[in-house]
Amino acid sequence: PRPSPPAPALRQTPPAPAPQPIQRDPYLPPRPRVAQPSAHAAPQAVQPTARRSTASTAVRATWRPRRTVDHDVSPIIVDRLIKSYNGTLAVHNLSFVVQPGRVTGFLGPNGAGKTTTMRILVGLATPTTGSATFGDVAYADLARPQQTVGCVLDASFHPARSGRNHLRVLASTAGANDRRVDELLGEVGLGDVARQSVGEYSTGMRQRLALAAAMLGNPDYLILDEPANGLDPEGIRWLRTVLRDFAASGRAVLISSHL
Ligand code: ADP
Numbered sequence: 560p561r562p563s564p565p566a567p568a569l570r571q572t573p574p575a576p577a578p579q580p581i582q583r584d585p586y587l588p589p590r591p592r593v594a595q596p597s598a599h600a601a602p603q604a605v606q607p608t609a610r611r612s613t614a615s616t617a618v619r620a621t622w623r624p625r626r627t628v629d630h631d632v633s634p635i636i637v638d639r640l641i642k643s644y645n646g647t648l649a650v651h652n653l654s655f656v657v658q659p660g661r662v663t664g665f666l667g668p669n670g671a672g673k674t675t676t677m678r679i680l681v682g683l684a685t686p687t688t689g690s691a692t693f694g695d696v697a698y699a700d701l702a703r704p705q706q707t708v709g710c711v712l713d714a715s716f717h718p719a720r721s722g723r724n725h726l727r728v729l730a731s732t733a734g735a736n737d738r739r740v741d742e743l744l745g746e747v748g749l750g751d752v753a754r755q756s757v758g759e760y761s762t763g764m765r766q767r768l769a770l771a772a773a774m775l776g777n778p779d780y781l782i783l784d785e786p787a788n789g790l791d792p793e794g795i796r797w798l799r800t801v802l803r804d805f806a807a808s809g810r811a812v813l814i815s816s817h818l
Pocket of ligand 1: 644669
């Protein structure tokens with residue numbers, strides 16, 4: 560009888576070792592699952608944000624989390640959104656839902672349409688078709704927009720005005736008083752420079768001031784376009800704490816990044 564052929568080489572290969580979990584820096588937060596601004600983006604589930612003790616004690620000391628909101632917060636709903644600028648397609652058929660109680664990352668390279676989507680959400684641009692609403696209410700129809708939505712699209716200010724002065728001007732329409740302004744300045748870590756002109760602020764300090772302005776009206780939603788730009792590692796850690804606490808109180812955060 561003929562000798563039997565050797566067994567296929569593949570059979571002789573030992574089984575591949577089981578994949579090992581990648582060791583991550585324990586001080587990093589869990590990776591968020593993100594809504595991608597692409598033509599095929601479907602509503603995505605995102606991880607619930609859990610309170611974690613990742614921030615330094617110093618950072619925590621300047622931030623006082625708010626209590627859980629005592630009313631229902633509807634999700635942000637972006638539905639089959641298309642925006643074209645004279646033939647340039649800025650947003651192509653984008654749909655996603657931003658649930659309250661979570662931080663939702665909105666990720667895409669430069670030019671992907673993130674800012675345009677956020678501008679449409681707050682009524683600064685009109686969609687070609689589709690919609691972007693808070694529950695089923697468009698921004699322009701909100702009864703108290705500053706007290707409902709806090710938004711940072713561009714952290715630029717009049718350079719000659721102080722941070723405190725900037726917030727005091729906005730406070731009058733946000734239903735906030737000077738005490739709230741000073742409280743907020745402390746919470747965002749600008750208490751010591753509140754009376755300096757914004758022209759002397761670093762990029763990170765301007766980001767903090769922009770966030771304070773967005774939160775003046777104690778809103779249910781935060782919409783932030785690249786808020787980590789210019790922040791140092793301590794600032795980024797601080798921002799994560801602020802956003803996580805904001806979401807943990809039952810409100811919704813949409814945050815864009817190209818990273
Ligand atoms: P991202 O924020 O993801 O970087 P943008 O929303 O700023 O992207 O831009 C998406 C696309 O839309 C880009 O090609 C950009 O050039 C274009 N775009 C944005 N705003 C305008 C506008 N006002 N007029 C014409 N084209 C625009």
